[in-house]
Amino acid sequence: MSLSETVSKIESLSDEQRDCIENCNEAAQVCEWCADECLGMEEMEECARLCRDVADLTTMHARFMARGSNYSGQLAQACAQACEDCADECENHDANHCQVCAEVLRECAESCRQMANA
Template sequence: MSLAETVEKIDRLSDEQRECIENCNEAAEVCEWCADECLGDADMEECARLCRDVADLTSLHARFMARGSNYSSDLAGICADSCEACADECEQHDADHCQLCAEVLRECAETCREMASA
């Protein structure tokens, strides 16, 4: 069973929450990949640092949403801010992994903002 199928089975989640969880998990995965690709390049240290922060935050936010935590909306705003900062950094680099990461993070930031204001 895929993660998306598992998330579908959590019946108390709205479609928007499901989408945000999926986006957060995708962001965590792409950020781990991007950070790993940036390792060893001094010009990419900030990118790697931000990607690692986002991977941790988005993973945590997805878990908070899945369990219905009262802190989820607070964390959603932090996730959106971190995704936007990381996307800004990634967009400065020509590497394919950075460009893909920025694209995924923009989408994640948007759904996290919606959760923060819900």
């Protein structure tokens, strides 16, 4: 069963929450990839550091949404900001992994921002 199939079975979630969970999980995966590709390059340390932060935050936010946590809205705001900051950093680099990461993070930031304002 795919993640989207599993998330669709959580009846208490809205469509927007389901989308956000999927976006957060995709962001976590792409950030882990990007951070791994940046390892060992001094000029990419900040990119790797931000990607690791985003991977942790987005994973936590997805879990909080899935369980209906009262703290999800606050975490959504932090998640959106971290995604934006990381996307800004990734866009400074020509590497394909950074460009892909920035694109995914922009979507995730928007989705998280919607959850923060819900």
